[in-house]
Structures are given as structure tokens and as C-alpha cells.
Amino acid sequence: MSYIMIVDDDDDFSFATATVLEEAGHEVRVESNIPGAEASLKSKQPDLVILDAMFPESSSAGFELARKIRQSDDPIKHVPILMLTAVNSKFPLGFCDKDIDDAYMPVEDFLEKPVDFDILKNRVNTLLKNRSSCILK
Amino acid sequence: MHGHVFDFSAETQAPANDSCKLILDNILFNDLLIEHIYWYCRFRWIVIGVLLFFGIFSFVDDLFNYLNMRHDLYWPFAIAGVAIVINILFKWHGNRLRLSGPGSSLILNMWTQILLDLIILTIVVHFVGSLDTVISFAYLFHTVLSCIFFSRPQSLLVITFSSMLFISCVALELTGIVPPSSIYSNTSYIHRVVPDLQTVVIQISMILSIWFVVWYLVSYISNLVRERDYELCTTNQRLKDAQEEKTKHLLRLTHELKAPFAAIDANIQLIQKGHCGVLPFKALELLERIAARSRKLGDVIQAMLQLENVQKMTSEILQTESLDLAEIIKWCIAQLHPTAEKQGVKIEANLHSVQINANEDCMKMLFSNVISNAILYSHHNSQVTVDCRSRPNAGPMACVEDHGIGILPDKIDKIFEEYYRTDEAVSHNKNSNGLGLAIVKHVAQIHKLSIHVASEPNVGTRFEILFPNSL
Numbered sequence: 061m062s063y064i065m066i067v068d069d070d071d072d073f074s075f076a077t078a079t080v081l082e083e084a085g086h087e088v089r090v091e092s093n094i095p096g097a098e099a100s101l102k103s104k105q106p107d108l109v110i111l112d113a114m115f116p117e118s119s120s121a122g123f124e125l126a127r128k129i130r131q132s133d134d135p136i137k138h139v140p141i142l143m144l145t146a147v148n149s150k151f152p153l154g155f156c157d158k159d160i161d162d163a164y165m166p167v168e169d170f171l172e173k174p175v176d177f178d179i180l181k182n183r184v185n186t187l188l189k190n191r192s193s194c195i196l197k
Numbered sequence: 198m199h200g201h202v203f204d205f206s207a208e209t210q211a212p213a214n215d216s217c218k219l220i221l222d223n224i225l226f227n228d229l230l231i232e233h234i235y236w237y238c239r240f241r242w243i244v245i246g247v248l249l250f251f252g253i254f255s256f257v258d259d260l261f262n263y264l265n266m267r268h269d270l271y272w273p274f275a276i277a278g279v280a281i282v283i284n285i286l287f288k289w290h291g292n293r294l295r296l297s298g299p300g301s302s303l304i305l306n307m308w309t310q311i312l313l314d315l316i317i318l319t320i321v322v323h324f325v326g327s328l329d330t331v332i333s334f335a336y337l338f339h340t341v342l343s344c345i346f347f348s349r350p351q352s353l354l355v356i357t358f359s360s361m362l363f364i365s366c367v368a369l370e371l372t373g374i375v376p377p378s379s380i381y382s383n384t385s386y387i388h389r390v391v392p393d394l395q396t397v398v399i400q401i402s403m404i405l406s407i408w409f410v411v412w413y414l415v416s417y418i419s420n421l422v423r424e425r426d427y428e429l430c431t432t433n434q435r436l437k438d439a440q441e442e443k444t445k446h447l448l449r450l451t452h453e454l455k456a457p458f459a460a461i462d463a464n465i466q467l468i469q470k471g472h473c474g475v476l477p478f479k480a481l482e483l484l485e486r487i488a489a490r491s492r493k494l495g496d497v498i499q500a501m502l503q504l505e506n507v508q509k510m511t512s513e514i515l516q517t518e519s520l521d522l523a524e525i526i527k528w529c530i531a532q533l534h535p536t537a538e539k540q541g542v543k544i545e546a547n548l549h550s551v552q553i554n555a556n557e558d559c560m561k562m563l564f565s566n567v568i569s570n571a572i573l574y575s576h577h578n579s580q581v582t583v584d585c586r587s588r589p590n591a592g593p594m595a596c597v598e599d600h601g602i603g604i605l606p607d608k609i610d611k612i613f614e615e616y617y618r619t620d621e622a623v624s625h626n627k628n629s630n631g632l633g634l635a636i637v638k639h640v641a642q643i644h645k646l647s648i649h650v651a652s653e654p655n656v657g658t659r660f661e662i663l664f665p666n667s668l
Binding site: 077079083173176 | 448452455456457458461464472
């Protein structure tokens with residue numbers, strides 16, 4: 061069982077995602093805003109973060125949180141991040157250049173909403189497996 | 198494919214946004230300052246050339262005697278020598294500043310050049326004849342240039358300094374501190390017949406009046422042009438800001454519209470996949486209808502977003518890479534396989550590996566839309582053929598051909614318009630949104646592709662996508 065944190069301002073979507081992941085045997089915590097997510101990350105380190113890109117306060121708040129995680133000094137900097145977004149994040153509309161730069165983007169994987177939950181479960185398993193093998197090494 | 202043909206070529210391109218390089222008030226951007234420094238150095242080489250040319254010709258005694266001019270002049274060589282040294286030093290200093298110089302050093306470099314130039318010019322004026330010739334009007338070169346490059350107060354400073362130097366030169370000559378000089382061999386001035394003070398004052402006043410009138414007119418016109426440039430620059434900036442605001446608004450709007458469908462879809466999946474218990478068959482059937490409708494609305498919003506994205510792109514900002522066209526098309530076919538199965542359409546692919554230089558996402562968008570259209574407008578149990586290959590002495594090409602409803606001749610030239618759908622297309626497939634080929638058009642434009650469409654009603658349609666040779 062892994063501890064997964066979902067950071068998404070859409071309660072309906074995060075509820076459904078949490079339900080699916082919990083039934084898959086994971087412990088899930090849902091945070092609907094960035095400050096709450098930052099506090100939770102400090103209190104308990106997740107094995108995986110599922111992060112939305114856009115939040116009401118900023119179109120790229122998800123990217124900013126991902127960068128903050130990667131730039132921190134804690135072991136949290138190595139936590140895999142799966143980014144979810146309702147818009148195609150590869151295109152420059154509304155995002156800054158760094159947000160869509162493949163070399164700079166500090167996330168392991170991307171999924172575009174709406175998400176097929178079978179695909180999501182596969183991606184989650186792959187990321188958790190990669191993390192486990194990294195820790196063993 | 199025979200029948201009616203429509204060619205779409207990427208002839209028109211939105212120009213790239215030019216970066217604003219204008220002088221705003223007194224502020225010169227560093228690159229503009231560097232440009233001015235180099236320009237002054239280039240201009241000085243011309244002056245040095247003229248001085249050397251004049252000095253050499255002064256040794257042709259017959260010519261200068263004929264012109265009633267003094268010959269065997271050495272001062273042009275001496276001044277040219279000093280100017281050469283100064284020019285080399287300023288160019289070297291400019292090169293250093295170009296790499297890592299602060300703006301203040303650039304301004305200092307240029308002002309030092311101007312001041313030294315004016316001093317050198319005053320020496321030239323003295324030797325040529327300060328009141329004996331019209332050489333004093335050479336100061337106007339710097340006056341005019343300073344009016345163009347600098348603000349009015351700065352150009353006023355230049356002309357004031359020029360006036361002071363000129364008056365000092367004449368004063369030194371009249372008082373005998375510096376012996377008067379002239380290029381003319383037979384002049385009263387050279388023979389120290391000093392004109393009376395009133396005449397000199399009137400002459401200097403007239404010269405300076407002309408200078409200041411020229412300064413006033415040129416600086417006034419330059420100021421007007423500069424203000425117009427400033428207005429253009431700010432208007433351009435406002436337009437860019439408005440466009441940015443519009444696209445941000447669209448992004449937010451798209452997110453706000455699409456996110457609820459993602460949530461609906463997620464919760465429908467919960468029910469469909471049995472996370473909430475077993476549902477009767479009828480309820481599942483209704484749920485599938487809701488899911489399909491939700492997905493369609495989500496797709497329309499996605500297409501709107503894609504269209505906005507490609508409309509915002511230009512060839513200049515497009516990030517391209519070397520891609521295998523066959524791999525791109527294979528990916529698109531794999532994505533569209535479920536759609537083809539559902540429509541009962543077989544996809545026959547004949548793909549030869551060929552390299553293109555393009556944006557991967559754009560290419561996937563283009564071929565997904567073209568192949569998806571071929572599938573959706575095909576007759577049941579028919580075949581869609583997709584091929585790509587290189588062409589001799591031309592860029593690669595890709596063809597997508599269907600055996601479907603085709604396009605009527607009078608409608609074929611409208612198919613790339615946004616939201617345009619023929620009646621036949623609507624009755625054959627209700628799910629399309631009319632944005633697919635508009636996206637294809639914009640992707641083709643920014644990649645400078647040509648698209649050749651040939652169609653016959655109830656026979657089929659063939660799309661040829663032609664890449665330019667350089668890609």
C-alpha cells in the first residue's frame with residue numbers, strides 16, 4: 061500500500077480519483093489548495109503526488125508547486141509527480157515558456173483530463189514501481 | 198483521385214511580433230547605443246579618408262595653385278592620424294562593452310566620441326579658415342545627428358558646445374594667441390589683416406543663428422517622429438497585452454468549461470466500473486449516453502483550445518525537431534483504431550520512413566484530424582489508405598484517401614473554414630464540430646505545408662499533404 065496525495069481544486073474529480081485509488085489499495089489524501097498541500101507534504105511524505113496544473117489563484121500554480129517540491133532540500137524533492145490538467149499543457153496558451161519546456165518541467169508524467177481510470181491506475185503503478193526500484197538502488 | 202480539386206497553400210503568414218527598439222524619451226537601449234557607437238566609428242573612417250585625400254592632393258602643386266589654395270599641407274595627415282588612433286580605441290572599447298558593458302559606459306563612450314569629434318572639427322575649422330570659408334557649417338553634421346539620436350536638451354547641449362568651440366577658435370585667432378589659418382593662399386585673413394570686431398560679431402551671429410534655426414527645425418521634426426514612434430510602440434504593446442489577456446481568458450474559460458466534464462466523466466466511470474454497486478442494464482445504457490454526450494462536449498472545447506493555440510503560433514516561435522513522418526502517422530492511426538473499428542472502416546497504411554523537421558504535437562494534430570475525418574466520412578465497411586513517402590527533388594508527402602461521402606464541388610473550397618460543415622457531412626456524422634480542418638489549415642500555415650484536396654461525391658476524398666523541400 062502506498063500513500064498518494066491528490067492536489068486538485070475540483071472536489072468531484074478528486075473524490076472519484078480517490079475512490080478508485082483507495083479501492084486499488086492505496087492510502088489517499090486529498091488537498092484542494094496549494095497551501096494545504098504544502099502543509100500536508102511537510103507533515104507526511106507521500107509516495108506519489110497527483111497534481112492539477114491550474115488552480116483558481118493561478119493558471120500555473122501546479123507547476124509552481126512542482127518546482128517548489130523539486131527545489132526543496134528535504135527527501136520530498138524525489139517524490140514522483142503525475143500532473144493532471146483539463147487543458148493541453150504542451151501548448152503555450154496561458155502558460156509561461158518554462159511551464160511547457162520538457163527539459164524544465166519538473167514532473168514525471170502527464171495525463172489530460174478527462175482521465176480513463178484504467179490508464180490512471182497503470183500510470184500510478186508504473187510511477188510507484190519506478191520509485192521503489194530507485195529507493196532499492 | 199479525380200474530380201474536383203482544391204489547393205490550400207500557406208501563402209499568408211501572420212508576421213512575428215517585432216521587439217520594440219525605439220528610443221523612449223532619453224533612454225537608449227544598449228544595443229541601439231552600440232549600433233550608434235559603431236556608426237560614429239564608420240563615419241569617422243570616411244572623414245579620415247577625406248582628410249588624407251585632401252592632404253595628398255595638396256602636394257599636387259599645379260592643381261592647388263590653380264585653385265588658389267595653399268599646397269604642401271601637413272595638418273590633414275596629423276589630424277587623420279589622431280582620428281585613426283581615436284577610432285581604433287573607440288571601436289575596441291565598443292567591442293568590450295558589447296560583451297559585458299553597462300549602459301552608463303556606453304553612454305560615456307558615445308559622448309566622449311562626440312566631444313573629441315567636435316574638438317578635432319574645431320582644429321580642422323581653424324586650418325581650413327574659420328571665417329574665411331563656410332567650413333563652420335560642418336558643425337551642423339553633429340547637430341543634425343544629435344537631434345536624431347538624442348533628446349532636444351541633449352542636442353541643444355551639442356550645438357551649444359559646438360558654438361563655444363567655434364567662438365573660442367575665432368577669439369584665439371583674432372587675439373593672435375593662435376595664428377589665423379586658411380586653405381586659400383591669397384586672403385586678407387591669412388595675412389593677418391584682422392577684420393573689425395563688429396564685422397566678426399555680425400558674421401558669427403549670422404552663422405550661429407543659422408545653426409540654431411537648423412537645430413530648432415531638425416530637433417522639432419525629430420521629436421515629432423520620436424513621439425509618433427513612441428505612440429506606435431505603446432499602441433503595439435497595448436495590442437499585445439490585449440491579445441495576452443484574451444488568450445489567458447480563453448485558457449481560463451476552457452478550463453472552467455472542460456473541468457466539469459472531466460469530473461462528470463470521472464464519476465460516470467465510478468458508476469460504470471461498479472465502484473458504486475451493480476446497476477440495471479437500462480441505467481447503464483443511459484449512463485453510456487450521458488458519458489458519450491459529455492465526451493463530445495469536452496472534445497468540442499478541446500478543439501476550440503487547439504485551434505486557439507495554433508492560431509497563436511507563428512513559424513518564428515514554432516519549436517521544431519527532426520521527426521519520422523511514418524512514426525507520427527503510425528501513432529495517429531493507433532489512436533484512431535477504436536474509432537475506425539466502431540465505424541467499420543479498415544485502415545491500410547503504406548508508410549515509408551521519411552524525415553521531416555516539424556513540431557511533433559502539431560503534426561499529430563494535423564494527421565489525427567485528417568485521418569479521423571477520412572474514417573468518419575467513409576462508407577461502412579470501406580477502406581482508408583494512408584501513405585507517406587519522399588519525392589524526387591521535392592519535400593516528403595503524405596496522402597490520406599477514403600471511400601466515403603466526398604465533397605460537392607461548390608463546397609470544397611470552404612472546408613477549411615472554422616465551424617463549416619456540409620449538410621452531407623452533418624447527416625453522415627453528427628458528432629463532428631467543424632474545427633478539425635481549421636486546425637489543419639493553421640498547422641499547415643505555420644509549417645509552410647501545401648494541402649491538395651481532391652474529391653468526388655459518393656466516391657471519396659484524397660488529401661495530399663506536401664512538405665517543402667527544406668523540411
